[in-house]
Amino acid sequence: MQVDLRILRYDPERDAGPHWVSYSVEAEPIDRVLDLLHRVKYKVDGSLTFRRSCGHGVCGSDAMLINGRNRLACKIRVEQLGRRRISVAPLPGLPVIKDLVVDMDGFFAKYRSVQPFLITAGPPPTRERRQSPEERARYDDTTKCILCAACTSSCPSFWAQPDYVGPAAIVQAHRFIFDSRDEGADERLEILADQDGVWRCRTIFNCTDACPRGIEVTRAILEVSAAIVERQA
Amino acid sequence: MLIRYRGQEGMLAWAFHRISGVAIWVFVIFHIVDIFLSGANPSAYDTVLQIYASPIGRIGETLLGAALLYHALNGLRIIVMDFWPVFTRYHRQLWYLNWALFMIVGLPVAFVILKPIFAV
């Protein structure tokens, strides 16, 4: 079948601003949007620019705004979109570099700001640290994050407050705060209790809806804010 | 952006919450001022009261009630999730529950408030 693929294109060296370009592409229902983008790039216009690597939803390269929602282009089938008309735009709220490529440096800087690494005191034991399956399960959900930015860039609170550390960074902090082996929770909670930390979340759930890994993002955020409040009490 | 992004229930719930919060503000300003008048200038207050009792006033009052009821119910939904994050899993259901309660409580109230318009 023919699909009308509309792409919000922008080349800083040629265009005054972003503009929609329409491509008529042959597609199977089982094709993914990434396949269509490749079809355009390889058969129509090689200058179409987007990131992608793994092609099956595990590397987090190709999050973009597809039919009004943030998703991974490699993980959404044409038939799931249910329309012959597909629109593709770069992730909202992040500076566009070219076509579908956005600047992720700020996103990663926020990620780094929450101390996303295990903090322990004292030398490690000779064998593995023990952790019960229950303790391991406590933070399982947030270990799945692939830092695709679909969540952060879908958040209206982030659009309004670009300094908001954002759901992805909180998810990463959550992964350590609730790891029984970690001893850096205080420091991390202190960071997230910042003005631009968890309090910016207005429980909008766009992040949870957008997460391609099915992480309960909002829940993680609220667990962190609850932990901060608890620590205060 | 807000319009381009096809948010789902959570985003709608938030948008309504914000709009209703601001709307109640407007009313609160009027309301405190007019009550103040009831002490400072009772006759002026009674004139203002006529506006509240008029059909337009009653419709406005219904809308205020709706905004307040929605904001209150959804505020509670947020608070519940804040203190028991597991409920985020059911945030949609909670929202629909809100609307059910909104209807159950809101319709009779609206009926009572609006009845005099038709009674005249």
Add this chain to the structure above:
Amino acid sequence: MTQRYSQSGSPRPTRRGAERTVWYLMRLTGLALFVLSLSHFLILHVLYDPKDQTAAFIANVRWSSLFWRANDWLFVIVVLVHAILGIRIVVGDYLKGAVRMAVMMAFYLLGLVLFAFGTIVIVTLPKPTG
């Protein structure tokens, strides 16, 4: 164009602020308002009809007891705290810099005025007459 390589280290957020308290207060006042505002609305807009609520009615019936005066005074305070903090969030999302400061100042002032009005009327409204 930004320097496109990662800075190492972990920049710590510096803007402390009382956001934690604000967040908590919003929830506490919200809970209180759930009771206060809904009961207020039900009593005064449903059980009684607005057209009956003349100045005399307020003075004679509604604020005939100290309890109701205290209740409504509390209500005014809680509403104002919640509403000011709430609008601060909204304004902060859409306005920046000096404009934001100016608008918030206006709201703080408005809040004070409203608090004064509310307090004055509750305290000074004459005791029931006749």
Add this chain to the structure above:
Amino acid sequence: MDQDFDALIVGAGGAGLWAALELAQAGVPTAVLTKLYPTRSHTGAAQGGVCAALGNHEEDHWEWHMFDTVKGGDYLTDQDAAEVLAREAIETVIELEHMGLPFNRTADGKIDQRRFGGHTRNFGEGPVRRSCFAADRTGHMILQTLYQQCIKVGVQFFDEYHVVDLLFDGGEAGAGGRAAGVVAYRIADGELRAFRAKAVLLATGGFGRMFRITSNAWSLTGDGVALAYRHGVPLQDMEFYQFHPTGIVGLGILLSEAARGEGGYLRNDSGERFMARYAPTLMELGPRDLVSRAITMEIRAGRGIGGKDYVYLDVTHLGRKVIEEKLPDITEFARIYQGVEPISEPVPIQPTAHYAMGGIPTDLHARVIRDADRTIVPGLYAAGECACVSVHGANRLGTNSLVDLLVFGRRAGRQMARDVRGVDLPELTEDAIEPVRAELRAISARSSGENAARIRSDLADVMMDNVGVYRTEELLSAALPRVRELQERYSRVHVDDKGTVFNTDLLEAREVGYLLDCAETTVVSALARKESRGAHAREDYPERDDVNFLSHTLAYRAEGGPRLAYKPVTITRFEPKPRTY
């Protein structure tokens, strides 16, 4: 515009990151250059696990692991390397746990382990639980954990810097030169920059994109391998390319061996567990080359599902709980990409190009060597999939690649930290970046010519059809001229995008050139190896021939096509024996 470091690491997958960590901890000024953000590296796609003889469930010894590795590699494995691998696997896995890796746990809180293809107890008696795992996201967790540690110690990253050339001082790598740095193309704005260093590690991963059906990422184009080759380093054992038995039909996306490790079955059209005929002891847990061949035989014999080119992977009998808890990701892949529900239906699969056993030859300390005498190229190192130590021999066992990254990534970092002390920075001439600048300009300057994507697609077809699971003289010698023709077409490649900002068109065209180099050496090496060993299955020479071919192939770049030489295999403990499972 130049930038100086003591050590440079090209690639931020598992191998590159661990090396970076070692160097940073040793206080060596280090930079990591990567064409993708580090967390996008393909190490993150690895699912099944990482083997180490921890013995958390049952008795296990590193000697057994070493034996399995040697036998799995069809005795082409260098046994000193396999010994290092099996021994150090244990401490690196423990170290990973200390870094915070969220392994699944046993009831008493230890690292959980499961079975994996080719891993056995007591020298082949039966399957053993050796693979340490974190659900079916082990690679993801390794990549994340190592990146986290790099952030912790403040490693300097140059994200989205595409390395397009290597620099040498005092002649090419193949002629006694010393590594002097790299040239990187900053993707964001097209700036070319020379980075100078005393030690350069190549950790750029594999090159599965030269095949049509592959589990590999789009970015796995053999950059480091081809660049080393172009500077005179021979490529070792390129004919050994692993096909993983269970790829999603048509797409190649991998359904991990973990599915079989947890007890999944393979079935043909009549529902038979056909592995009983090929590997009666290990059944579905036979090594990958054997299972892939078995599937191919079934399909050829018309026993594919409905006579088509695939068979079934059946996990339905494992039950919802096991499937959802231990295999969540691959369950999702089947649902999303095939519309199949693994809990109730068998999943259609076919072999998919997966892993390069061959690559840049190195010694046990990840130092690149340039001939059969193991002459070292000073300052140049390689680790990970792009390297060939050779620990995988003719066929890699499942999970051993991750072990390889950890063990030899770590060794590389340590060795580099030792080697840069007291050494001066090499000399770099002003115009060091000019050759590659000219090459890139030439591509951009052509206003018409060949389309790089077409060339890559044609290459993928040739390689899949002629250099796949089974090979013959006929197929291989037909492939060679076609690859050469593609190379000729490549000399006229052109791009649509003439800009400087994020020009993926240009970089992908460059990558196709790397793939062509990898493909040519693969075909030439495969033609010359007239035996069947591990992943290299020649139908015209079905037997292993230890008399003539118990040696590693080295393919040197030369006028008119690669020149081959051979290097002996290191045998320490285990004499070659017939390989049955």
